Amino acid sequence: MNLSRLNLDLNLTLNLNPAPREEIKSKIKIKIKIKSKSNGGRPCSWAQFTSRIRRSILALATVLCLFSFSFPCLSAQSQAGAAKIDITPTRLPIRTAGNLTLTSVSNVHDHLFARALVLDDGTTRVAIGVVDSCMVAREELDKAKRAASQATGIPVSHMLVSSTHTHTAPAVYGCHGNDPEPEYREWLVPRIAESLVQAWRNRGPARVGWAKQDLPTFVHCRRWLMEPGYALHPHPDFTGCLSNRVMMNPGFANTNKLRQTGPVDPAVTVLSLQTPAGRPLAMLANYSTHYASAPSSQISADYFGEFCEGMAGALQKDEREPRFVALMSNGTSGDANCVDFTKANWVVNPTVVAEAVRAAALEALATITYRDWVPLVVAEAELELGVRLPSAEQRQHARAYLEANVVGRPTRSWEENYARETLLLSDWPRTKKLLLQAVRIGEFGIGAIPCETYGSTGLALKKASPFALTMIIGLANGYNGYLPPPEQFPLGGYTTWRARTSYLETNAEPRIRDLLTALLQKTRTVNPSQ
Numbered sequence: 001m002n003l004s005r006l007n008l009d010l011n012l013t014l015n016l017n018p019a020p021r022e023e024i025k026s027k028i029k030i031k032i033k034i035k036s037k038s039n040g041g042r043p044c045s046w047a048q049f050t051s052r053i054r055r056s057i058l059a060l061a062t063v064l065c066l067f068s069f070s071f072p073c074l075s076a077q078s079q080a081g082a083a084k085i086d087i088t089p090t091r092l093p094i095r096t097a098g099n100l101t102l103t104s105v106s107n108v109h110d111h112l113f114a115r116a117l118v119l120d121d122g123t124t125r126v127a128i129g130v131v132d133s134c135m136v137a138r139e140e141l142d143k144a145k146r147a148a149s150q151a152t153g154i155p156v157s158h159m160l161v162s163s164t165h166t167h168t169a170p171a172v173y174g175c176h177g178n179d180p181e182p183e184y185r186e187w188l189v190p191r192i193a194e195s196l197v198q199a200w201r202n203r204g205p206a207r208v209g210w211a212k213q214d215l216p217t218f219v220h221c222r223r224w225l226m227e228p229g230y231a232l233h234p235h236p237d238f239t240g241c242l243s244n245r246v247m248m249n250p251g252f253a254n255t256n257k258l259r260q261t262g263p264v265d266p267a268v269t270v271l272s273l274q275t276p277a278g279r280p281l282a283m284l285a286n287y288s289t290h291y292a293s294a295p296s297s298q299i300s301a302d303y304f305g306e307f308c309e310g311m312a313g314a315l316q317k318d319e320r321e322p323r324f325v326a327l328m329s330n331g332t333s334g335d336a337n338c339v340d341f342t343k344a345n346w347v348v349n350p351t352v353v354a355e356a357v358r359a360a361a362l363e364a365l366a367t368i369t370y371r372d373w374v375p376l377v378v379a380e381a382e383l384e385l386g387v388r389l390p391s392a393e394q395r396q397h398a399r400a401y402l403e404a405n406v407v408g409r410p411t412r413s414w415e416e417n418y419a420r421e422t423l424l425l426s427d428w429p430r431t432k433k434l435l436l437q438a439v440r441i442g443e444f445g446i447g448a449i450p451c452e453t454y455g456s457t458g459l460a461l462k463k464a465s466p467f468a469l470t471m472i473i474g475l476a477n478g479y480n481g482y483l484p485p486p487e488q489f490p491l492g493g494y495t496t497w498r499a500r501t502s503y504l505e506t507n508a509e510p511r512i513r514d515l516l517t518a519l520l521q522k523t524r525t526v527n528p529s530q
């Protein structure tokens, strides 16, 4: 044969890890053309040809070797998995969290789940869980994380577990008239762990994407400035609040409401995981409405559960395939709910909210450009904050009030409730340590706060974030109550009143915001290849 006419094109496409920046992820094409040049285009011998091939392959191997030193995850593919575990209580009746007064339910409307996904970039692993619960304290979540860590090897510090904040799940954390259900709380911990472990076991090759779509329809500031004298005003000894100009959920017909006290975050933010072939694997969604008022007489995952199951129905095309799992996390909903009090006859229930959020999430999904590999970085830190404790005089007043008015029966009014809360806070420590966490998934950032965070805080965090898109998850990695910005305290209103659901120092919000911003920055600047 005439080897001089042999033109061997060797095109190699290398998917390189995006180190040090994802943007440099590129496709490198190496083209080797072997032509008989040394003999002036004349036919060369078979020996000459094979020698050149050997030299070319050697050169190519050297190039590959050099790249593999520079880019440790050569041709890497992200891995991901997801799972869900049923956490519906099996023993009824049971107290639920979320209502002001004692609430015990005997019926299940829809099942509760602990849902989880894991991500693995080849060197770093991250597990994210969302639990259908109103709030879960750090003690329980840490136990679940430790158990899952032992089974998977994923560090506890790389696990982010939050509560959806459904108000119709068993009481796991004591809230107003509903103290925890200790047996359910104990039963729940290994199930949260199992969701993380199963997600890890279900992992396989995955591509990753993220996007957002605004949905202002169902997120409205629920705190309204009122005409003087028209806001609720329980005794200041029991709330720690001397005056109240703000009222929560005043209603459409209330003509004494003036204006809302803060902005809201309308974003439906999604992290999407697919197989390399494009089959949906899992989704982590986030929206900043409080909940959607599922009837309090039944166990329900509220709109969070309905969104997840509906999304699975929309994306799971083939029932024979491993089940798609959606997770719906709570954003910054501390001062937001889904009711527009400027409009009459506003219809709200879990179904209408779930359908609207699902439609927005599907619109966001349609815009995603998926990456085969993204770097993962996690940073977390503890922050010690002061606790707003009642004084000795306030405790004494609360005790006398309860002995005179509430003996041997549950509390049933704001004033009775907050008198009880004043006593319950008596033995609390002067400070509490909070866990803050930032997760980097490529150019997508997640900030996790263990509080019911206001919309203004979420918007400020997103603005300060170094990432193109950021998700803020509330009620994450524990529960440390409402987080009003300092300027909200003088306005008063429910979420500023001192209780087990609102006790952090008045300067907690800027301190949390600053530290979480620093953590997000840290994950962005860390070189994921190291």
Ligand SMILES: [Zn+2]
Binding pocket: 165, 290, 452
């Ligand atoms: Zn709440």
